[in-house]
Amino acid sequence: MDRLFCMQAFVRVVEHGAFGRAADDLGASRASVTEALGQLEKRLGVRLLNRTTRRLSLTDEGRSYYDDCVRVLDQIAEAEDKLSGARLSPRGRLRVSVPQSFVNEVFFPALARFMARYPQLSVEVMITDRAVNLIEEGIDCALRVVDIPPDSGLVARPLSSSRWLTCASPAYLAAHGVPECIEDLAQHECIRFISPSTGRPRDWVFEEDSQLKTCVPYGNLRLTSLGAATEAAIAGSGIAQVPDALAFSALLSGKLQAVLAERIAPAPPIMLVYPGNRYLTAKVRAFGEFFAEVFPAEGWWSITAGKVTSA
Numbered sequence: 001m002d003r004l005f006c007m008q009a010f011v012r013v014v015e016h017g018a019f020g021r022a023a024d025d026l027g028a029s030r031a032s033v034t035e036a037l038g039q040l041e042k043r044l045g046v047r048l049l050n051r052t053t054r055r056l057s058l059t060d061e062g063r064s065y066y067d068d069c070v071r072v073l074d075q076i077a078e079a080e081d082k083l084s085g086a087r088l089s090p091r092g093r094l095r096v097s098v099p100q101s102f103v104n105e106v107f108f109p110a111l112a113r114f115m116a117r118y119p120q121l122s123v124e125v126m127i128t129d130r131a132v133n134l135i136e137e138g139i140d141c142a143l144r145v146v147d148i149p150p151d152s153g154l155v156a157r158p159l160s161s162s163r164w165l166t167c168a169s170p171a172y173l174a175a176h177g178v179p180e181c182i183e184d185l186a187q188h189e190c191i192r193f194i195s196p197s198t199g200r201p202r203d204w205v206f207e208e209d210s211q212l213k214t215c216v217p218y219g220n221l222r223l224t225s226l227g228a229a230t231e232a233a234i235a236g237s238g239i240a241q242v243p244d245a246l247a248f249s250a251l252l253s254g255k256l257q258a259v260l261a262e263r264i265a266p267a268p269p270i271m272l273v274y275p276g277n278r279y280l281t282a283k284v285r286a287f288g289e290f291f292a293e294v295f296p297a298e299g300w301w302s303i304t305a306g307k308v309t310s311a
Contacts, residue, residue: 004076007069009036010048014066015135017056025138074279090283091120097132097142098125101227102270106245107143110294117290121283129196129225134275141274141284143291145243148273155276157288160295161302162267164205165247167256168239179239179259182206182215189238190217196224204241206263213263217241230256243267248300270295 005026012022013033023030041048048062058066098107103125115123126132131146132139134154148156179185185204192201201222204215219238223229226242233240234255244267250256258264272288274280296302 006036006040006043007073009033010040011066011069011073012138013037013049013056014058014062016138017136021138070278077281078279089120090118090281090286092283093122093124094283094287095124095126095138095140096287097134097139098127099143099145100127100129101225101230101243101246102143102145103127104227105249106270106295106300110291113294114287114290118283118286121286131197134273140281141272141287144271144273145268147268148271153276154273156271156273157292158269158271159288159292160245160270160297161299162269163244163264163299163301164241164267165244165251165258165264165301166204166206166239166241166260167247167251167258168233169236169255170257172233172236172238173257173259182208182213182260182263185215185217185239188219189221190219191229191232191238191240192217192219192222193226193229193240193242194222194224205265206260207265208263212265244299244301244304245270248304251304264301 005028008026009022009028009032012025013019016022016025019030019033019037023033026033037049044061044065046061046065047059048065050057050059111123111125115121126137126139131144132142134140134142143159144156145162148154176188179188190204194201204217206213206215217239221232221237223232226246229240230242230246230250232238233242234250239259247256247258251258272291274284
């Protein structure tokens with residue numbers, strides 16, 4: 001069996017933790033992946049994986065060989081990119097993870113243009129607010145809007161700044177009044193966002209006298225989607241605090257009005273995230289460069305600020 005395929009099969013089995021998922025990723029049969037691992041261990045004369053009925057784990061030799069295989073496969077990918085990059089557009093399958101909240105407002109409108117620019121790429125989009133494990137789940141890159149821990153092993157490239165916008169529908173504000181200060185929010189129905197990963201409601205944040213100030217909002221409606229919080233605010237359910245990327249079109253159309261606009265605080269930027277121990281392939285590089293081009297570097301509030309009237 002081809003030595004390169006054996007190395008690829010070994011790496012995918014380690015990353016997916018299962019022969020079946022590794023076979024699916026490689027477009028091969030489970031039997032061929034199992035045979036490849038057997039041949040690899042026989043040729044090397046060492047056991048690379050400990051196998052039980054429930055889990056797989058690397059031996060000490062397997063851990064060292066895995067690192068070497070990743071490096072070799074990356075060097076091959078880099079060599080192929082260098083050879084073909086000058087004459088070929090990115091091609092193949094690109095697997096991307098995108099937050100549920102952002103797909104309709106900012107991702108899908110740009111994705112059509114990206115695919116038109118690179119017609120030889122097929123794009124598979126995993127839509128979830130869950131922080132997926134890129135390597136284990138075979139994802140090439142992700143758009144994220146949360147802070148990335150420095151020890152995560154991921155590279156995070158900022159694409160666009162973001163702001164927390166506090167907003168409500170004109171009908172809600174006409175019926176309940178406009179909050180003039182942060183303390184006034186205690187008298188309003190505030191739509192709270194609950195993190196799907198932690199299950200905790202998010203406090204609101206404002207910037208006052210160059211200092212960040214947090215506020216615990218009160219309200220009967222709690223949602224696990226910032227996109228849904230935006231829609232609920234448009235429907236008149238209360239006041240929401242959401243990233244500017246989700247509210248900008250509703251602000252421009254007049255469906256929402258910003259409140260406490262002079263106290264807008266920064267939010268985590270939209271970032272392109274990819275594994276730090278992998279060669280940056282041409283397709284991931286093209287994806288990042290395109291979205292850095294089409295997303296406003298200073299955020300969506302920079303587009304709306306001079307065009308909308310705050311409440």
